[in-house]
Amino acid sequence: MEQKHTTITSIGEFALIDRIKEIVNVRVDDASLHDQLRLGISDDAAVYRPTPGKVQLLTTDAFIEGVHFDLLFTTFRHLGWKVMAASFSDIAAMGGAPRYAALTLSLPQKISIEMVEELYRGITFACKKYSCLVIGGDTTAASGNTMISATIIGEAVESNVIQRRGAKPGDYVCVTGHLGASLSGLKILLREKNRFAQAVDPSHFRAELEPYAPAIEKHLMPKPRLDISKILSEQVQIHAMIDISDGLASEVHHLCAYSGVGASIYEHNLPVESITQRIADEFSESPAHYALYGGEEYELLFTLTDEEFAKLDRLTNDVTIIGRITEKEKGIELVHENGEHEALPFGGWDHFSSR
Amino acid sequence: MEQKHTTITSIGEFALIDRIKEIVNVRVDDASLHDQLRLGISDDAAVYRPTPGKVQLLTTDAFIEGVHFDLLFTTFRHLGWKVMAASFSDIAAMGGAPRYAALTLSLPQKISIEMVEELYRGITFACKKYSCLVIGGDTTAASGNTMISATIIGEAVESNVIQRRGAKPGDYVCVTGHLGASLSGLKILLREKNRFAQAVDPSHFRAELEPYAPAIEKHLMPKPRLDISKILSEQVQIHAMIDISDGLASEVHHLCAYSGVGASIYEHNLPVESITQRIADEFSESPAHYALYGGEEYELLFTLTDEEFAKLDRLTNDVTIIGRITEKEKGIELVHENGEHEALPFGGWDHFSSR
Numbered sequence: 001m002e003q004k005h006t007t008i009t010s011i012g013e014f015a016l017i018d019r020i021k022e023i024v025n026v027r028v029d030d031a032s033l034h035d036q037l038r039l040g041i042s043d044d045a046a047v048y049r050p051t052p053g054k055v056q057l058l059t060t061d062a063f064i065e066g067v068h069f070d071l072l073f074t075t076f077r078h079l080g081w082k083v084m085a086a087s088f089s090d091i092a093a094m095g096g097a098p099r100y101a102a103l104t105l106s107l108p109q110k111i112s113i114e115m116v117e118e119l120y121r122g123i124t125f126a127c128k129k130y131s132c133l134v135i136g137g138d139t140t141a142a143s144g145n146t147m148i149s150a151t152i153i154g155e156a157v158e159s160n161v162i163q164r165r166g167a168k169p170g171d172y173v174c175v176t177g178h179l180g181a182s183l184s185g186l187k188i189l190l191r192e193k194n195r196f197a198q199a200v201d202p203s204h205f206r207a208e209l210e211p212y213a214p215a216i217e218k219h220l221m222p223k224p225r226l227d228i229s230k231i232l233s234e235q236v237q238i239h240a241m242i243d244i245s246d247g248l249a250s251e252v253h254h255l256c257a258y259s260g261v262g263a264s265i266y267e268h269n270l271p272v273e274s275i276t277q278r279i280a281d282e283f284s285e286s287p288a289h290y291a292l293y294g295g296e297e298y299e300l301l302f303t304l305t306d307e308e309f310a311k312l313d314r315l316t317n318d319v320t321i322i323g324r325i326t327e328k329e330k331g332i333e334l335v336h337e338n339g340e341h342e343a344l345p346f347g348g349w350d351h352f353s354s355r
Numbered sequence: 356m357e358q359k360h361t362t363i364t365s366i367g368e369f370a371l372i373d374r375i376k377e378i379v380n381v382r383v384d385d386a387s388l389h390d391q392l393r394l395g396i397s398d399d400a401a402v403y404r405p406t407p408g409k410v411q412l413l414t415t416d417a418f419i420e421g422v423h424f425d426l427l428f429t430t431f432r433h434l435g436w437k438v439m440a441a442s443f444s445d446i447a448a449m450g451g452a453p454r455y456a457a458l459t460l461s462l463p464q465k466i467s468i469e470m471v472e473e474l475y476r477g478i479t480f481a482c483k484k485y486s487c488l489v490i491g492g493d494t495t496a497a498s499g500n501t502m503i504s505a506t507i508i509g510e511a512v513e514s515n516v517i518q519r520r521g522a523k524p525g526d527y528v529c530v531t532g533h534l535g536a537s538l539s540g541l542k543i544l545l546r547e548k549n550r551f552a553q554a555v556d557p558s559h560f561r562a563e564l565e566p567y568a569p570a571i572e573k574h575l576m577p578k579p580r581l582d583i584s585k586i587l588s589e590q591v592q593i594h595a596m597i598d599i600s601d602g603l604a605s606e607v608h609h610l611c612a613y614s615g616v617g618a619s620i621y622e623h624n625l626p627v628e629s630i631t632q633r634i635a636d637e638f639s640e641s642p643a644h645y646a647l648y649g650g651e652e653y654e655l656l657f658t659l660t661d662e663e664f665a666k667l668d669r670l671t672n673d674v675t676i677i678g679r680i681t682e683k684e685k686g687i688e689l690v691h692e693n694g695e696h697e698a699l700p701f702g703g704w705d706h707f708s709s710r
Contacts, residue, residue: 038410042613043519044448044598045414045509050405055393059400060457060506062493093399102415104459104504138417144499149459151415151506154400164398243399258397 006113008141016113016139017041023120024127024134033099033133046135048100048153055161057154059090065145072196073189076115078220079148080122086245087152088130088224089298093243094163095233096156097226098132104149106142119148130226160233162302167240167259171303173323174312176228178271179248180287183294184279185219188212214275222298228316229300236312241302249292249347251301252323252332259303262330265292265323265344268337292334293347361468363496371468371494372396378475379482379489388454388488401490403455403508410516412509414445420500428544431470433575434503435477441600442507443485443579444653448598449518450588451511452581453487459504461497474503485581515588517657522595522614526658528678529667531583533626534603535642538649539634540574543567569630577653583671587657591667596657604647604702606656607678607687614658617685620647620678620699623692647689648702 008016021041027034032051039047050056063069063083074082084101091098103123107116116139127134132152167173192207199205209216225243232238240259242251248270256263270291280287303325304312312319323335334344363371376396382389387406394402405411418424418438429437439456446453458478462471471494482489487507522528547562554560564571580598587593595614597606603625611618625646635642658680659667667674678690689699 038513038516039518044445045412045451045507047410047412047449047511047513047516049410049513052407055402055404056411056508057400057402058455058457058491058506058508060459060491060493062459062461062495062504064461064495064497066498067496090399094402096400100413102413102506104415104417106417106419106502108499136413136415138415138504140417140419141422142419142499142502143421144463144497144502147461147497147499147502149417149493149504151413151457152400153411153413153508156402158393158402158404161393161402163394 004114008107008111008113008116011113013139016116019113019117020120023117024124026124026128028128028131028133030131033131037100037133037135040133040135041137046100046102048135051155053157054155055158057091057094057096057156058151059087060149060151061087061090062147062149064147071146072193074220076118077122080119081126081221083148083150084123084126085222085224085298087150088126088226089243089245091152091154092224092226092229093241093300094154094156095160095229095241096154098130098152098154100135100153101127101132102136102151103134104137105139106147107139108142108144108146111146130224156233162233162238162241164240164242164255164258167255167261167303167325169261169325169327171239171305171325172309172321173263173265173301173303173325174309174319174321175244175248175271175299175301176225176319177299178273178276179297179299180272180276180290180294181215181218182222182296183290184276185212185215187279187283188216189219212275212279214273215279219296222296224298225300228318231315232302235315236304237308239303241300244297244299244301245295247293247295247347248301249344252344253346255301256332260328262326262328263323263332264326264335264341266335269320269322271320359469363462363466363468363471366468368494371471374468374472375475378472379479381479381483383483383486383488385486388486392455392488392490395488395490396492401455401457403490406510408512409510410513412446412449412451412511413506414442415504415506416442416445417502417504419502426501427548429575431473432477435474436481436576438503438505439478439481440577440579440653442505443481443581444598444600446507446509447579447581447584448596448655449509449511450515450584450596451509453485453507453509455490455508456482456487457491457506458489459492460494461502462494463497463499463501466501485579511588517588517593517596519595519597519610519613522610522616522658522680524616524680524682526594526660526680527664527676528618528620528656528658528680529664529674529676530599530603530626530654530656531580531674532654533628533631534652534654535627535631535645535649536570536573537577537651538645539631540567540570542634542638543571544574567630567634569628570634574651577651579653580655583655583673586670590670591659592663594658596655599652599654599656600650602648602650602702603656604699607699608701610656611687615683617681617683618678618687619681619690619696621690624675624677626675
C-alpha cells in the first residue's frame with residue numbers, strides 16, 4: 001500500500017491547521033448550528049450562542065494508541081469516526097443532542113499529514129451524520145503514542161435530561177440494539193493480527209475478515225444511539241440511563257451505585273446477534289460473556305416502569321428488556337435460564353488495572 | 356525528598372476519580388457558577404445553564420511532557436496552575452470570563468496518585484482564584500509521556516468579544532505587563548538542570564534559584580490577564596486582541612495576518628523588567644530578543660485608536676504602547692532606537708519545527 005507520507009515538520013503547525021479547517025468545513029442539516037456559531041477555528045477561542053431555554057452538556061473522552069486503539073488494524077478514518085461516536089454516545093446517554101466539538105491531538109513523528117487528514121475525514125463524516133461542528137482544538141508534537149481527545153458540547157431541554165441516578169425498584173432494565181458484537185469483532189481483528197505476525201510470507205498474507213464484517217464494523221464504526229435517545233428523552237419517562245462503553249456488567253454496577261438500588265439481569269434475555277454467536281462458537285467462548293463484559297458497544301442502558309415500557313414498545317423495536325431493578329439489599333445478580341443466580345462481577349474496563 | 360508513591364493501578368480509575376472530585380470541590384466567589392451548574396463530575400456529561408444574553412467561549416490546550424514541560428523542575432502543583440492559566444489566557448484574549456473546565460489526563464505508570472492529587476491542587480488553586488469550576492474530564496493510562504489537556508468554557512457579552520481581526524492602520528499596538536521574563540526564568544531553570552547533571556556529588560547539589568525568583572515564578576506560575584481583559588472588553592473600544600503564548604513576534608504576525616495590516620514595533624519601547632535584563636546580561640544575550648521571541652508570557656497584545664488609549668491610560672498603568680499598525684504593504688517591521696528598521700522575523704514557537 002503506497003501512500004504519500006508528508007511529515008508535519010515539513011509544513012508546520014499553522015499550515016496543518018489550515019488543512020484541518022478545510023476538511024471540517026462542511027454544512028450540516030441542522031442550520032441552527034451554523035447560525036449560532038459566531039466564530040469557529042481561527043481565534044483564541046470559539047464563540048457560539050446557546051439555544052435559548054436549553055442547558056449545555058459537556059463531555060470529554062481521550063483515546064490513546066496502545067490502550068484504546070491499535071493502528072495496525074484501525075485506519076485513521078475509522079479512528080476519527082470512533083472518537084466522535086464515543087463522545088456522541090455520552091451526549092445520547094444524557095438525552096441530549098451534540099452541537100460543537102473541539103479536538104486535541106498529540107502526534108509522534110511517525111504520523112504524517114495524510115494520516116491527520118484521514119483522521120479528520122472520519123471525524124467530519126461522523127459530525128455530518130450526527131449534526132455537530134468542529135470549532136476548535138489543539139495539535140502538538142508528542143514523544144510517545146498518538147493521543148486524541150474530544151470535547152463535545154451538547155444541548156438538551158433541562159427537564160428531559162436523564163441521569164445515572166433515579167432507577168427505582170421494580171423498573172425494567174433495558175438496552176438498545178445488540179450486545180457483544182464489538183468485542184467479537186475485536187477478537188477477529190486480534191486473531192488476524194497474530195496470524196499476520198506468524199505468517200511465513202507476510203507480503204502475501206490476506207486477513208480473513210469478510211465473513212465477520214458486521215462484528216468488525218460494530219467495533220470500528222460504532223453508531224451512537226442518538227436516534228433512540230431522542231425518543232427516550234422526549235416521549236417516554238426514563239428513570240436512569242448510561243451508555244455502554246466499558247461493558248454491560250460494569251455499567252449496571254455504575255447505574256445501581258448512583259441510584260442506590262440492586263438489579264437482577266436475566267442472562268437468557270441478553271440480545272446477541274447471530275454473528276456474535278458464531279464468533280463466540282469459533283473461540284469456544286460464551287456469547288453471554290461477550291455481552292456482559294465486552295466494552296465499546298455504545299448502546300444505551302436504561303430503566304423505566306412497565307407502563308412507560310408499554311409506551312416505548314409502540315415507538316421502537318430496537319429495545320430489549322434484560323432485567324429488573326431491585327432493592328439495594330438484593331445486590332446485583334445474574335439470573336440463569338434455569339433460575340439459578342449468582343452475583344454479577346463488576347468486570348468491564350478499568351484503564352489502570354493490570355492487563 | 357521522601358514522598359508517598361501510591362500507584363494508580365493499586366486503587367483503580369474509579370477511586371482516583373473520587374479523590375479528584377474531593378479536591379476540585381471548592382466554592383468560588385462567583386455564586387452564579389454554582390447555581391447554574393446542574394450536574395458536575397459524576398455522569399456521562401456535565402450539565403450547566405448558560406447565562407442568559409451571553410455567548411459561550413470554548414478553548415482547548417494540550418500540555419505534553421518533554422514538549423511543554425519538564426518534570427525535573429516543574430512540580431505537579433505548578434503544572435496544574437500553568438495549564439489552567441494558559442487556557443484562561445485564551446478566554447481573556449477574547450474579552451470573556453472563564454466558567455467551567457474539563458481536563459483530560461493521560462498518565463504513564465511512573466505517575467502516582469499523590470502526583471495527580473498535587474496536579475489537581477494546582478488546577479483547583481487557579482480555578483478558585485479566577486472563578487472556574489472543574490466539571491468533567493477523562494483519565495487514562497498512557498504508554499508514553501504525561502499529557503494534560505484542558506477545555507475551558509467561558510462567557511462574554513457578544514458585543515464585547517474581541518477578535519484577532521479588526522486592527523486598523525494608525526492603531527496603537529499595546530501589551531499588558533512585561534515581556535521576556537518567562538523565557539529568562541526558563542533559562543535559569545535549564546542552567547541549573549545542567550549544573551545538576553554535571554554535579555560531582557548530586558546529593559549535595561543545591562540549585563541557585565532565589566536571586567531569580569520573579570522570573571522563575573513568571574515561568575512556572577504565569578497570571579492570565581483577566582483583570583485587564585475585563586477593562587478592555589467593557590470600558591474601552593479595542594480593535595483586535597490576542598494573547599502572547601508563542602512569543603510577541605509570532606503573535607504580532609498572527610494579529611496582522613488576520614487583520615490584513617502591517618505593523619511597526621519599536622524595540623526600545625518593549626517593556627522589560629530589571630530581573631529579565633539581569634538574566635539576559637548573565638547569558639550575554641539581548642533582553643529585547645527575550646521580549647520578542649520568548650513564549651508562555653500570557654500577556655495580552657491589542658490595538659486601539661489614540662483616543663481610546665487615552666481612556667485606557669486613566670484606567671490602568673499596566674499597559675505599554677509598543678508600536679503602530681500600518682498598511683499591509685509596509686509589512687511587519689522592527690524599528691530600532693536609532694531609527695533603523697528591519698523585517699520582524701516570525702520567530703516564536705512551532706510545535707512541529709525541528710528543534
